[in-house]
Amino acid sequence: MNTQLPLAVQLAPELSLRDFITGNNGQLLDALARLARGEERDNLYLSGPEASGKSHLLMGLCALGQEQGLHCAYLPLKDLLDLPADLLRDMEQPDLLALDDVHLLAGRNDWEEALFVLFNQRRATSRPLVFSADRGPANLPLTLPDLRSRLGWGASYRVHPLDDRGRRELLRNQARSRGLIMDEQAVNWLVSHHSRDPRQLIRLMNELDQAALATKKARLTLPFVQQHLAA
Template identity: 40%
Template structure:
């Protein structure tokens, strides 16, 4: 069966690039860029991203795909939530890419058919020199995978653990993403927001999208009074 390609704008949003990720663990961007470009001199093992929801795993997967295509190579992003129960067909449809980013391993944990399909695809990819980047909420032994051989293969990947952003990290994300949208966030407005928003990267992006639309519609700068009016007290 064929797997439809995701629209370019959805696959690679402008905010989600390797160089826009805030406070990545040391060496993370270099490792993912090496996979994306296929740089022989610095080629790393396949990468496994672990971390709670909202820490930026999907950001890094999409950013790695974008970097791969920017290097003139082919990439595919596969959210397992959309492929659970038919994973073998979905993975076979992605063969021929230079890099495959697989998001949400937790979704297939305990589904033996899907686990076997992923194990087989992992082996084929390694044999063909295809780079793999995985993402899950925790390490392979802690997400409920039932197939020991799959856990072993995933355990051989370079593991990168992502943590929630601290206050300074959230401030930097808001500041950078506002700048890319042409929004001016006063320090007082940043302080107000940081007291009221969570650490989830997706939530921060959605919030700025909302503020961007609201400020454009109202033709107003983003000040504390505007935030109170738009978001409530």
């Protein structure tokens, strides 16, 4: 564990590859699982819009890798950019390193240079890096063209956001994990009348879970859901 980077090892315990709704991301999930099991050593690059599940995938990857006995680290760059870039100096040691939101480094010369050095260090020891960004590596407005080219080495996957069918599956799974039964009418109403962002749907499920506990209800009917989300 890198004592300089406490954020690098704070994984959300509820996020795993097992509970990620696959949708059109089957090949990507297979690639991540192989990497976590140590069957692959190449870098991976994930791109996709906000709320497509990139952070979930990176944290789930590290969690599975740790289960397999790997030393893994997850770096949420949006939380680290106010710190000195040289904190990347010692990050060549983890077996598996995931860097979330790498597009945020664009134009930050100190961070770009530090990542360039880190990339070369880890490549020399065959320790894979996994990146996420809001766009593909060729479209990153980086100051260092050599860094852009290196980010394009290895496999690149586009993360496909959930469609309505996937959102319904997410809600059913969230209810089931809480010991609740959600009527299909309630599922359809939530998908049709609330945010399509999976994070917001999970937040709504947390609210409904609290309401169900308070009222000792195990079934989430449409009237119950409408009543408690309108309160």
